[in-house]
C-alpha cells in the first residue's frame with residue numbers, strides 16, 4: 024500500500040505469527056467480509072502450513088519474503104514482543120498499514136521508533152489492545168459516558184487466577200518482566216478508558232511461583248486528577264471458583280457504582296436505583312467458554328480496524344495512544360524497582 028493510494032475493501036492482508044493467540048485472530052478475520060487473507064507467516068513450518076491450509080492462504084516462513092512478494096493493504100502481527108519492532112519496521116518500509124499485538128515492545132525506545140516509523144509514512148497503525156473491546160467493558164464505558172454514576176472518583180480493575188498460563192504460553196516463564204506487561208497492561212488501559220489518564224502511580228510486585236523469572240503478582244495505585252484506581256493482577260490466586268479469564272471491575276462515582284463481578288454479572292447503582300443483569304457475551308461458531316469474551320473482543324477490535332480503514336479515522340488504540348499506555352506500564356516497573364511514585368509521562372519525554 025502506498026501513502027498516495029487509499030485502499031478499498033476487500034483489504035488484502037497477512038497474519039504474521041500463527042501461534043497460540045493468532046488462532047483467534049484468524050477465526051475472527053474469517054468472519055469479516057471486508058478483508059481477504061492472502062498470506063500467513065511463521066518461522067515454525069508446521070504451524071504456518073496448518074494455518075495456510077485451514078484459512079486458505081499462501082504460507083511464508085520469512086517475513087521479508089512475504090513483504091517482497093505480496094501486495095498487501097495491511098499486516099496483522101501476532102508474534103511475541105521481541106520481533107514486533109522488526110515486523111513494524113518492515114511494514115513501514117513497504118508502505119503497509121499494520122496492527123501489532125500487545126505489548127507493543129518491552130522498551131520505550133523500541134515503541135517510540137515503531138510509532139514514528141509508521142507515522143512518518145502516514146500509515147494506519149493500531150495495537151491489538153483488545154480488553155477494552157470486551158462486551159462487558161463496552162457496556163461499562165457507555166454507562167460511565169452516559170453519566171449514570173456521575174463523576175467517577177474510584178476504580179478497581181482486577182485479574183486474579185491460578186490458571187496455568189504457562190501451559191499455552193511457556194515463553195512467559197523466562198520473561199524478566201511478566202505479569203504487568205502481560206496482563207496488567209490491559210487493566211491499565213481499562214483504567215485510562217474508564218477514569219482517565221493518571222498523573223502518578225505507585226506499584227508493588229511479588230514473585231510467588233519460584234519456577235518463573237519475573238513477577239506474577241502486581242498491585243498498582245493510579246492517581247488521576249480527581250480519582251484513584253487500583254489495578255491488581257495475580258497468576259497465583261487459588262480460590263474455590265475458576266473465573267479465568269474474567270476481569271472484575273468496580274467504578275464508583277458521585278451518583279452511583281458499577282460492579283462487574285463473576286460470570287459477567289453487572290450491577291449498576293444509579294441515583295438510588297439498582298439494576299442487575301447477567302450479560303450475554305456475543306457468540307461465534309469458533310468461540311467457547313471460558314474464552315468467549317476475549318474471543319469476541321478480538322472480533323470487535325478487528326471490526327474496529329476495518330471501520331477505521333473505511334472511514335480514515337484513527338483507531339482507539341493507535342500507536343500514539345499506546346505510547347501513553349507503555350509509559351504507564353513501564354513506569355509501573357520503575358516505581359516497583361525504586362519503591363516510590365512514578366510521575367506519568369517521564370518516559371515519554
Ligand SMILES: NC(=O)c1ccc[n+]([C@@H]2O[C@H](COP(=O)([O-])OP(=O)(O)OC[C@H]3O[C@@H](n4cnc5c(N)ncnc54)[C@H](O)[C@@H]3O)[C@@H](O)[C@H]2O)c1
Pocket residue numbers: 039040041042043044045064065066067070084086101102103104106124125126151152153191192194205317
Ligand atoms: N490480547 C490478548 O488477549 C493476548 C492473549 C494472549 C497473547 N497475546 C499476545 O500475543 C502475542 C503472541 O503470543 P502467543 O502466546 O500467541 O505466542 P506464540 O509463541 O504461541 O506465537 C507466536 C508465534 O510467532 C512465531 N514467530 C516468532 N518469531 C517469528 C518471526 N521472526 N517470523 C514469523 N513468525 C515468528 C512463533 O513461531 C510462534 O508461532 C504476544 O505478544 C502476547 O502477549 C495477547
